[in-house]
Amino acid sequence: MYKIIEKQMLKFKRIVRARYVLVLALSLSLCGWSVVFGQPKITEKNIDFVMYPDFAEANSTWGDIGYNPVNNAVYIGVTNHKNKIGFYEYSVANDDMQLKGFVNEMAHLRDYQWQGKIHTKIVFDAGGKVIFGTDGGESREEYLMNHPQGYAGGFLMSYDPRTEKITNLGVPMQYESIKDVDVDPETGKIYAISYPQVHFIVYDPKTNVQKDYGRLGSAHVPRVIFTDKWGNCYYVDWRQRLVKYEKSQDKLVFAKESLPAFEGTPGGFIITGITAYAKDMGSNKIYFVTYGAKMVELETQENGIGQIRDLGAAYDLADQPLWKPYIPNLNLGDNGKLYYFIGGHGNYVKNNTSVLMELDPATLKKRVVLEFPTTEVSEVTGSDIKDKSGNLYFAGRKIQPKSKDTPESLPSIDDKVSIPFMIKFNPEKNIK
Amino acid sequence: MQTSIKNTLLVWLLGAQLTSYAQYTFFTPEGSFAIEASLENTDMVRLPIYRNEITSLSVIGDYIVGGTSAIEGKSPFVFTASLESRKMTEIKDLEGIVEGQQRIRSGFVKSDKGQLFAGTMPQSSSTSGHLISVSLDKKKNLVVKDFGTPVIGEGIYALTSDPTNRVLYGLTYPSGYFFSFDISTKKSEVYKDLAPSGKVRFSLEDHFSVTAEDYLSRALIADDNGLVYGSLPYGVLFYFDPKTKSLVKTEEELPEVWGRRSLGQIHCWVKTSKGEIYGANRADGQLFKLNAATQKIKNLGKPIMMTGLAGLAEGGDGKIYGIAGGYPGYGHLFSYDDEDGFVDYGNPQFDMVEPGIEQGIAWRGYQMETIAASEDGKYIIIGEAEALSQLMVFPVK
Numbered sequence: 001m002y003k004i005i006e007k008q009m010l011k012f013k014r015i016v017r018a019r020y021v022l023v024l025a026l027s028l029s030l031c032g033w034s035v036v037f038g039q040p041k042i043t044e045k046n047i048d049f050v051m052y053p054d055f056a057e058a059n060s061t062w063g064d065i066g067y068n069p070v071n072n073a074v075y076i077g078v079t080n081h082k083n084k085i086g087f088y089e090y091s092v093a094n095d096d097m098q099l100k101g102f103v104n105e106m107a108h109l110r111d112y113q114w115q116g117k118i119h120t121k122i123v124f125d126a127g128g129k130v131i132f133g134t135d136g137g138e139s140r141e142e143y144l145m146n147h148p149q150g151y152a153g154g155f156l157m158s159y160d161p162r163t164e165k166i167t168n169l170g171v172p173m174q175y176e177s178i179k180d181v182d183v184d185p186e187t188g189k190i191y192a193i194s195y196p197q198v199h200f201i202v203y204d205p206k207t208n209v210q211k212d213y214g215r216l217g218s219a220h221v222p223r224v225i226f227t228d229k230w231g232n233c234y235y236v237d238w239r240q241r242l243v244k245y246e247k248s249q250d251k252l253v254f255a256k257e258s259l260p261a262f263e264g265t266p267g268g269f270i271i272t273g274i275t276a277y278a279k280d281m282g283s284n285k286i287y288f289v290t291y292g293a294k295m296v297e298l299e300t301q302e303n304g305i306g307q308i309r310d311l312g313a314a315y316d317l318a319d320q321p322l323w324k325p326y327i328p329n330l331n332l333g334d335n336g337k338l339y340y341f342i343g344g345h346g347n348y349v350k351n352n353t354s355v356l357m358e359l360d361p362a363t364l365k366k367r368v369v370l371e372f373p374t375t376e377v378s379e380v381t382g383s384d385i386k387d388k389s390g391n392l393y394f395a396g397r398k399i400q401p402k403s404k405d406t407p408e409s410l411p412s413i414d415d416k417v418s419i420p421f422m423i424k425f426n427p428e429k430n431i432k
Numbered sequence: 433m434q435t436s437i438k439n440t441l442l443v444w445l446l447g448a449q450l451t452s453y454a455q456y457t458f459f460t461p462e463g464s465f466a467i468e469a470s471l472e473n474t475d476m477v478r479l480p481i482y483r484n485e486i487t488s489l490s491v492i493g494d495y496i497v498g499g500t501s502a503i504e505g506k507s508p509f510v511f512t513a514s515l516e517s518r519k520m521t522e523i524k525d526l527e528g529i530v531e532g533q534q535r536i537r538s539g540f541v542k543s544d545k546g547q548l549f550a551g552t553m554p555q556s557s558s559t560s561g562h563l564i565s566v567s568l569d570k571k572k573n574l575v576v577k578d579f580g581t582p583v584i585g586e587g588i589y590a591l592t593s594d595p596t597n598r599v600l601y602g603l604t605y606p607s608g609y610f611f612s613f614d615i616s617t618k619k620s621e622v623y624k625d626l627a628p629s630g631k632v633r634f635s636l637e638d639h640f641s642v643t644a645e646d647y648l649s650r651a652l653i654a655d656d657n658g659l660v661y662g663s664l665p666y667g668v669l670f671y672f673d674p675k676t677k678s679l680v681k682t683e684e685e686l687p688e689v690w691g692r693r694s695l696g697q698i699h700c701w702v703k704t705s706k707g708e709i710y711g712a713n714r715a716d717g718q719l720f721k722l723n724a725a726t727q728k729i730k731n732l733g734k735p736i737m738m739t740g741l742a743g744l745a746e747g748g749d750g751k752i753y754g755i756a757g758g759y760p761g762y763g764h765l766f767s768y769d770d771e772d773g774f775v776d777y778g779n780p781q782f783d784m785v786e787p788g789i790e791q792g793i794a795w796r797g798y799q800m801e802t803i804a805a806s807e808d809g810k811y812i813i814i815g816e817a818e819a820l821s822q823l824m825v826f827p828v829k
Contacts, residue, residue: 145761146737174760197762197798214482214819219458219781219794237820238784238793239471252481254472258788267783267793 042369045430050422055086059411059418061395063381064118070128077118106166120181130159133178154178184231191233222273228300236273260310265292265323276330292323318349334390344379394423458781464826466784466795477520486815489802490540499536538591551588561587582620592652606644640694653701655724667696686713687731702744712741735766735774747828748809755800762798
């Protein structure tokens, strides 16, 4: 028995070693010897995958993940993309993932108020209440409308970790999903963006007053909004110009110029805006990546748009246009470096492979630090999720082909098995 | 398929999970395009935010002419855009020409001299709506003139002209007075006989929670004999007879979905080149045909499930094009003719190519408020009513 285990361990070590060699080779090709020898090693010991218990039919997550500093916990909404959203809490201190319940039950939704998923990120007010919005997540949301099986509209909700109860904050727009939210920590006002009509909404839970600032997009809804340290909120218009809700003036301020984009970026990639961001609160800088795969730094200021710096390509090693890589996630390590997975929705820089990148915004040097076959990591989402110990979190998913022997009980999307999980990553520490 | 459309489709598929079964096929006919009419913080000719709902729309030669509505406390614009060059050419703030106005929602009426006339709605009840004329000079610059106030203390909600296009007829807001206005003498006459009584208003506002915006006829039309039609509360058809100078309440009512009679209201009219009159009930979005000889209405049905039918225009192909539905859902473009009946095109999605977005982006129409045909019938133009509204144009085959 001991020998068998030893053999398996040996085999495992070989696989790991082979992968290290591969990563090293990639890193060398990307950065050169001199750079690599100065880099700390990042191995599979720096990363951990945490499964979601007690929801066997769960098949996906989106950007619906966030870290609550008040109780040192990560929250994730996990969906079966049909009618159930599992609401999960990961206790950092206990390394324990728990299903707190299903949103439809916790929020007292009736059948006609079905929700397909949480698409928004999960954010927190100053008191530690968890804020998110819900989404139809299905084509019927757009076309059936007031049909009996149609979509009533997405809700804003808050969850109190102390009482473990959800408060339903209502539907901002009838028939519309909520694609993203953020919160002004000072006032508690919630910012939201609707789908498909791209309305920017400000809602005050204290007074129940909502203001709709109207449509800001074209044929596609940019999925990401974010706030700065003053509580101003940022979005983009159809020209991929930053739009800032300036709270001191209660008005929208539009940048005159579009964000940096590669020559030849198709219009469809321009109108899709920003896909992920990460904040450096110490320096008031916000880093983000566009759908056209540009890394950008925004130096925020209380009034006005702020300074934009083009950080270049998210990935420039593949034999494909620079605007093409798909990066719906971004985190900033305590080491000041940005980390992001590339790949998803059938768009990969390497065949059937997701790569984890590191970019130093100070030097603009970047490298591949790990890579995974899509059967292990196929798509990763999440923006700016870091705990007090410098651990970074992402919402991950893996896909596997189905065979005739694949059990029907395995969760799937289209013709593939699809399994969601949380990714915990620390570029400076072994966490396994 | 054009590259930009392909890319847009790709983005849609990428941007939302599990969308492979979605009906992401939009009405994007060859030759269609969108004109960026509104944009904040730009040096280009564009309308500013919250002052650009395109609530009146017409065409003079190559030029689209629009009149906008603004949010409370802001003034509207008159603008032009070129069909040939596919771009905005001029905007003119109505403030400075007529003070204190908020909306140009009556639609444009063409006079016998080729001018366009429209009525305005004031920013407050202490001021009045004006009639304005809009024309283009030899250099195709906008000329906007104030023709004064036909009814003191009232806004102008709806407007049409007689068959000679020398006399304008309008309906005021909030009282619902009918008026005539002779363009050459600038003289107006007011008819108050059929204005909703206090009792009717109370019934509608208190029992059915509707407002004057919901029960005053949103449009008027004249038949070839000069009778001018509109709707009264509860969807009752009326007409004005210019020979007797009298308003007549008919026995005819707009097509009703049972129980929703209180919502009956003319949303729009169109008279075709053959002299046929089509109208729409805003209550449930029914299209109907009015027989001017018998003053009878034939219900043609609803093009889509939603309520409202904001605009109709006749294309050069003889079809009627219309926009149905809208907030809290989103509008559909449809066509109607006797042979094919209704055809629902859903949301139009046209390519927008402008400086800075030369590669083109897809613009999808949601809240479409106005529709007009070019003078030769070759183009149909749609005006949006959004925070930043755009123009959408497609050729008629």
